Amino acid sequence: MHIDTAPSHPQPRPGKGRARVGLLLALIVLIAIVAFGMTGRASESAALQTWTEKQALPSVLLVKPLAVPQLPALVLPGRLEAWSRAAIFARVGGYLKSWKAEIGTRVKAGQLLAEIDTPELDQQLLQARADLATAKANATLAGTSAKRWQAMLASDSVSKQEVDERNGDLAAKQAQVMAAQANVERLTATKSFQRLVAPFDGVVTARTTDVGALINAGNNSGGQELFAVSEVSHLRVYVQVPQSYAAQIKLGSNAQISVPEYPKEVFMATVIASAESVSPATGTTLVQLQVDNQAARLLPGAYTSVRFELSAQAGVVRIPASALKYDDHGLRVATLDTHDRVLFKTVTIARDFGDSVEIGSGLTATDRIIDTPPDALSDQDAVQISSANAEGNPHG
Known part of the structure; x- marks a missing residue:
């Protein structure tokens, strides 16, 4: 009988191997979960930091300057006045004996207007x-x-x-x-003053007395104006010119005037005088023009529209008045440069319309302008553009 003396090897148990594989898989899943959580937290932290930094930047609303069409003309209201006007007062007291000239009567110098019984x-x-x-x-x-x-x-x-x-x-x-x-x-x-006569050639523009009226002498003791004689063969035109345009209105330059009663006609006038001063109340300069009126079509005291031909001013843009900032550096406008950094520009105003202004110098039509800039804003500050611009801001 043969006896086998070789050592015997135990066979592995199948259940024990599957347990090890499951444990390994669970460990891998756990490591993945921890890694994902750490990555999410880092991403959230970075996003939170970015949001916080973004919220710390001032939000600004941008507006675009509007290029102003260059119409080389200035149209202003004016008034027509007689070239000469004389109010006729009595130099003697008495009663009006008779009058010889009604309103609208054309008279010559020395012509009798009325007589006073004295x-x-x-x-x-x-x-x-x-x-x-x-x-x-x-x-x-x-x-x-x-x-x-x-x-x-x-x-x-x-x-x-x-x-x-x-x-x-x-x-x-x-x-x-x-x-x-x-x-x-x-x-x-x-x-001799009982005879009231015309002081110059003209037209009687007023008569405020009648036969039998009591006449008081002078104009400082109860006397009243009896007649008014105006010289209307040529008229004076008075216009208030804004300060920003006063320097462009030269003596001898021409202008066109129009009146409502002749809507399709213009009359030529010439600048003959300027007040050479600016009224503090209106910020304007009084300018006087002369217009020929030999045909007597224009009436003294009437309203007129005066059109001055001006040289065009290049580079004028219009912006909201709220975009202006006045401080120790003068009148400035905040803009954004190509890197979205604040850049202040010094400007001058050509015309002020109240809610908007025309800028004569300092800006171009391509500038990005900050509307209502915060007081603490300085050059090279970083800002964020308001979402209102992206949503169709009418100025943006």
Whole structure:
């Protein structure tokens, strides 16, 4: 009988191998979960940090400047005035005897407008002439007496003192004659003012009296304007020109004026004077023009529209007034450069429309402008653009 002495090897158990594989798989899954969690937390932390940094940047709204069409003309309201206007007041009191010129009447210099009945003045003139006659008679008598006393002095019939007295009396009487004569001439000159006449060629533009009306002399003691005569063969045009355009309105330059009653016509006018100063109340300069009116189609006192031809100003853009910032550096506008960094630009205003302004220099039509810039904003600051621009901001 044969006995096998070789060692025997135990066979592996199938259940124990599967357990090890499962444990290994579970370990791998656990490691994957931990790694995924750590990656998610890192991503969330980075996103949170990015969001926090983004929220720390000021949000700004951008607007684009609008290029202004260059219309080389300035249209302003004006008023027409007579070249000369004289208000006719009475120099003497009385009652209006008659008037000879109605409103609209064309008159020549010296033409009679009205007559005033002056009974009181007539009596004063009569009395003055009587006083003059008395003064002349007294002077004649004093002259005769003085000559006689002077002749008697040669024979020592009278004293030198008495002769001097007679000569002095003659001088006094002659002075009284001169005074009386001056009074008569004054009243005669005043009497001539009972006739109201036109001071120059023109048209009667006002009549505020009638026959029988009580007339008071002068214009400071209850007297009223009786007539007004205007010279209208050429008219003055007065225009208030804004300060920003005043330097472009030169003496001798031409302008076109139009009036509502002739909507399809223009009249040529010439600049003849300027106030050469700016009114603090309106910020404008008063400019005077002259327009020919030989045909008498234009009326003094009427409204007119005045058009000045100006040289075009290049580079003018319009922006909201809220984009302006005035500080120690002057008037500036905040813009964004190509790297979305703040860049302040100094500007000048060409025209102010209230809610918007025209910028004469400092900006271009391609600039990106920050509307209502925060006070703390400085050059090279980083900002974030408001979502309103992306949502169709009408200015953006």
